[in-house]
Amino acid sequence: MAVLQLEEITMEFGGLRALDLVDIKVEEQQIYGIIGPNGAGKTTLFNIITGIYLPTGGKVIFKDCLLNKMHPWDVARQGIGRTFQNIRLFNKLSVLDNVRVGSHGVSKSGFFGSMLGLPSSRREEKMIVEKAEHLLELVGLGEKKLEYADNLAYGEQRRLEIARAMALNPSLLLLDEPAAGMNSTEKVELMDLIWKIRNEMQLTIILVEHDMNLVMNICEQIAVLDYGRKIADGPPEVVKNDERVIQSYLGAEA
Amino acid sequence: MDALISQYIDPYYLRILMLIGINIILALGLNLITGVTGQLSMGHAGFMSIGAYTSAILSMQMGSPFFLSLLAGAMVAAFFGFLIGIPTLRLEGDYLAMVTIGFAEIIRVFFLNFEPGGKAVGLSGIPQNTTFVLVWTLVIIIIILNAKLLSSRIGRAFYAIRENEIAAEASGINSTRLKVLAFTAGSFLAGLGGGLYAHYMYFIRPQDFAFMKSIELLNMVVLGGMGSIPGTILGSVILTLLPEMLRIVAEYRLLFYGALLVILMIFRPNGLLGDVRVYDIKKKLQGKKVGLWQSSN
Structure with a gap:
C-alpha cells in the first residue's frame, strides 16, 4: 500500500501554475527522489505535503488520511x-535543544505541568533528552x-536538521x-546516514536533490518534474534513459 | 518582618527596592511575550493598568480582601491578553507592535473616561497593602516558575517560534496557540504587577500607564537581553536605578538616560546578558587553562 499518494496536485500562484x-505514489520504506530543473516545483510540492501551502487542486493522502486542509503542525503530528x-x-x-524541540x-507536557515540574512531565523530559542524545550520536x-x-559548520547544520526531523518519530x-x-x-557520509535511518527506523524517505550521483545511487524510485509537470517516473535506470528527461534536465552526453 | 525591614532600611531605598521588585514582575511578563516568543508588544502598560484599576476598584469599592483583588486584577488582565491575542497574533513584527500600541491607548482613554476609576483625576486612597516581603516573595516565586517553564517543552517551543516559526510548525508546534498562551501568561504578570503597584502607590491615574511606561518596560527586556531571565532582572534593576542615580545631573537626566541606552545597545546589541551562557563561560575558561598549560611546557 502506498504511504503517500498525491493525486492531480495543482498549485497556482496568481496566474502562475x-x-x-x-x-505521485510513494510506497512504504521507499527512498523516493524528486528531481528537476530549478523552478520545476519540487519545493512547492514539499510545502503542499507539509501543509504550508493549500493546493488549488488535487489531494494529498497520507496513510488513508487526507492532509489537504491541515495546519503544518497537524501534518507534523501525523508523522x-x-x-x-x-x-x-x-x-x-x-x-541539543534544537532536537528536543x-x-x-x-x-504532551502542558503549561502548568511544565511550570510546576510534575512527575509526568519530568519523566517525559528525561525521555526527550535521551532520544535527542541518541539522534545526535546517529548523525555524528x-x-x-x-x-x-x-x-555549526554548514554540513553539520544539515545533519542537525535531519536529527530534528527524526525527533518527531x-x-x-x-x-x-x-x-x-x-x-x-x-x-558519501550523507548517503550512509540516509540508508541507515531508513533501515533502522523503517521509514519512508522522499528527497529533492540536484546531485545526480547521489540520487541515482540511493533512490529506488524517481519522479522528474519540469515546469510543474511530471514528465517521467520510475526506477533510476528507466529515468536515466528517458528521452524527455535527458532533454530537459540531465542533458545529452557530449 | 516588614516592620523590621522598615526599621533598618531608609524609606527612600525601600521605595526603590519595591519599585525594582514590581518592575521585575512586569518585565518578566513582557519577556515571555517579546523576549522569549519574539512577539513585539509595545502595550504592556495597558495590561498593567487593567490589573491596577481592577484590583484597586475591587479593594476600595467592594471591600474585597487584598489577595483576591490582586488575583482578580491579574486574571482580568490575562483574559484581555487572551482576547486581544487571538486576532492580533497572526500579525508579525511591526504590525503587531502597532496593534498593541493602539490597544494600550484604547485602555488608557477608556480609564480616562471611566467614572468608577475617577476619570482623569485617577483613584486615590487605595489601601497600601503591598509590602516589601510580599513583593519579593512573589518575585522569587515568579522567577522560579519562569525558569522552570522556559527550560520545559512549552518554553522551548516559545523560543522555537521566535527563532524560526516555519521550522517550529514543522516540528508539530501549534504556533498560534502557543503565542496566545505566551501573551496570556505575560498579561497575567502585567496585571499582577499593576495590582501590586496600585496597592503600593496609594494613587493611580491613567497617565501612569501611558505609552512611555510600555517603552520603559520594553527597554528593560531589550537592555537585559531578550529571552534571558537574569538579563531581564538586571535590565529592570538598572533601568529603575538609573533615573534615580541620574538625579545629580538634574534637568539633563533624560538626556543622559537616552545616551546611556544608545551606548549600551551599541556595545551589547544582544543585551547585557542576551547571549551569555554558563557553558560558553566554562569553555572559555577551560580554553585559557589549556593555553597556560601548553605555554609552560
Missing part, C-alpha cells in the same frame, strides 16, 4: 518530518550538543536538498 496535475532547502534551525538554541509534536553531532546551532521523512553545499566526502 507552479504544479500541474502531478500524481511527517522535513528539512528545509535553506536551512531553518533555531540558531540561538543549543544543538523536534519532539514537541509527540510529547554528539560532541557538539551544547554549541549554539549557528556555530516520523514515518515519512522529507529531505529538501540534503546534500546542497556538501563536499564529496560529506555526500
Whole structure:
C-alpha cells in the first residue's frame, strides 16, 4: 500500500501554475527522489505535503488520511518530518535543544505541568533528552550538543536538521536538498546516514536533490518534474534513459 | 518582618527596592511575550493598568480582601491578553507592535473616561497593602516558575517560534496557540504587577500607564537581553536605578538616560546578558587553562 499518494496536485500562484496535475505514489520504506530543473516545483510540492501551502487542486493522502486542509503542525503530528532547502534551525538554541524541540509534536507536557515540574512531565523530559542524545550520536553531532546551532559548520547544520526531523518519530521523512553545499566526502557520509535511518527506523524517505550521483545511487524510485509537470517516473535506470528527461534536465552526453 | 525591614532600611531605598521588585514582575511578563516568543508588544502598560484599576476598584469599592483583588486584577488582565491575542497574533513584527500600541491607548482613554476609576483625576486612597516581603516573595516565586517553564517543552517551543516559526510548525508546534498562551501568561504578570503597584502607590491615574511606561518596560527586556531571565532582572534593576542615580545631573537626566541606552545597545546589541551562557563561560575558561598549560611546557 502506498504511504503517500498525491493525486492531480495543482498549485497556482496568481496566474502562475507552479504544479500541474502531478500524481505521485510513494510506497512504504521507499527512498523516493524528486528531481528537476530549478523552478520545476519540487519545493512547492514539499510545502503542499507539509501543509504550508493549500493546493488549488488535487489531494494529498497520507496513510488513508487526507492532509489537504491541515495546519503544518497537524501534518507534523501525523508523522511527517522535513528539512528545509535553506536551512531553518533555531540558531540561538543549543544543538541539543534544537532536537528536543523536534519532539514537541509527540510529547504532551502542558503549561502548568511544565511550570510546576510534575512527575509526568519530568519523566517525559528525561525521555526527550535521551532520544535527542541518541539522534545526535546517529548523525555524528554528539560532541557538539551544547554549541549554539549557528556555530555549526554548514554540513553539520544539515545533519542537525535531519536529527530534528527524526525527533518527531516520523514515518515519512522529507529531505529538501540534503546534500546542497556538501563536499564529496560529506555526500558519501550523507548517503550512509540516509540508508541507515531508513533501515533502522523503517521509514519512508522522499528527497529533492540536484546531485545526480547521489540520487541515482540511493533512490529506488524517481519522479522528474519540469515546469510543474511530471514528465517521467520510475526506477533510476528507466529515468536515466528517458528521452524527455535527458532533454530537459540531465542533458545529452557530449 | 516588614516592620523590621522598615526599621533598618531608609524609606527612600525601600521605595526603590519595591519599585525594582514590581518592575521585575512586569518585565518578566513582557519577556515571555517579546523576549522569549519574539512577539513585539509595545502595550504592556495597558495590561498593567487593567490589573491596577481592577484590583484597586475591587479593594476600595467592594471591600474585597487584598489577595483576591490582586488575583482578580491579574486574571482580568490575562483574559484581555487572551482576547486581544487571538486576532492580533497572526500579525508579525511591526504590525503587531502597532496593534498593541493602539490597544494600550484604547485602555488608557477608556480609564480616562471611566467614572468608577475617577476619570482623569485617577483613584486615590487605595489601601497600601503591598509590602516589601510580599513583593519579593512573589518575585522569587515568579522567577522560579519562569525558569522552570522556559527550560520545559512549552518554553522551548516559545523560543522555537521566535527563532524560526516555519521550522517550529514543522516540528508539530501549534504556533498560534502557543503565542496566545505566551501573551496570556505575560498579561497575567502585567496585571499582577499593576495590582501590586496600585496597592503600593496609594494613587493611580491613567497617565501612569501611558505609552512611555510600555517603552520603559520594553527597554528593560531589550537592555537585559531578550529571552534571558537574569538579563531581564538586571535590565529592570538598572533601568529603575538609573533615573534615580541620574538625579545629580538634574534637568539633563533624560538626556543622559537616552545616551546611556544608545551606548549600551551599541556595545551589547544582544543585551547585557542576551547571549551569555554558563557553558560558553566554562569553555572559555577551560580554553585559557589549556593555553597556560601548553605555554609552560
